């Protein structure tokens with residue numbers, strides 16, 4: 001697989017990497033099989049997070065068998081304090097069963113108060129610097145979902161990489177990536193399949209990113225060898241043909257921008273509603289004509305959207321500003337009317 005230089009880190013990473021979110025829902029065997037497939041197709045970049053529960057641990061166990069030296073490891077923590085962030089680095093090292101992590105990122109910076117906090121004397125950035133000095137991590141990166149915040153983070157010139165959403169329906173990052181490139185930062189495209197919404201046209205969605213020179217690596221979530229091979233094939237084919245471009249354009253116009261990326265940042269819900277699980281039904285109803293099937297699935301939910309008490313906690317957490325209580329109420333009402 002083609003490799004690109006991850007900015008000033010000088011790491012030569014595959015243009016498609018393995019996003020470690022979904023493996024937390026599977027097991028060690030699925031992780032190992034996925035990693036083996038990655039090795040076979042030449043994927044050498046893995047991204048995980050402390051927030052992805054067992055993901056780091058499964059990857060660590062897999063790499064024990066496959067050889068840590070064959071992959072670049074990236075992970076991240078949402079801890080904002082020096083002590084908390086440092087402890088998370090130690091936990092990640094233990095989980096990955098390694099002495100050093102190639103890229104450690106401050107995860108999902110969104111609020112201004114968190115920006116101030118991480119750069120304070122007692123903040124996460126100090127912990128990252130200390131761990132870097134001690135040889136526990138090699139490079140420091142950052143991840144964000146909001147353009148203005150990402151811009152502010154780039155402008156600090158304190159990070160080697162930026163991880164930001166980028167896909168055929170969310171291309172607001174292009175300006176940021178241009179600036180990041182000028183500063184020799186590596187650019188990691190998260191949500192290359194729009195949190196699953198582009199899953200039906202996965203290969204074209206991957207090609208769309210790989211052909212963009214501003215992006216270093218796209219990290220679709222992967223948990224099966226088939227997904228790995230599908231992404232690798234797309235990366236190998238390279239640019240989109242005219243017909244593929246037209247097909248992707250048609251789909252992205254239908255989707256628009258106002259959709260749930262299934263990132264889970266809104267969770268946990270105060271009353272236990274599986275918010276991303278309910279939000280996904282919107283697409284099944286509006287786009288795929290699968291209302292009957294979706295209703296059957298919705299009926300097995302442990303807590304229905306009708307249990308929402310409109311506390312607003314989830315809405316504050318959603319980095320995409322979605323009106324979650326209203327949207328899940330619509331889904332519930334739709335199914336009730338059927």
Ligand code: SF4
Pocket residue numbers: 268269270271272273275307308309310311312313314315324325
């Ligand atoms: S507003 Fe409703 S869905 Fe959101 S956290 Fe509160 S109870 Fe849960």
Ligand code: SF4
Pocket residue numbers: 259260261262263264265266267275276279317318319320322324
């Ligand atoms: S509602 Fe918002 S925060 Fe929750 S999963 Fe969807 S995009 Fe993410």
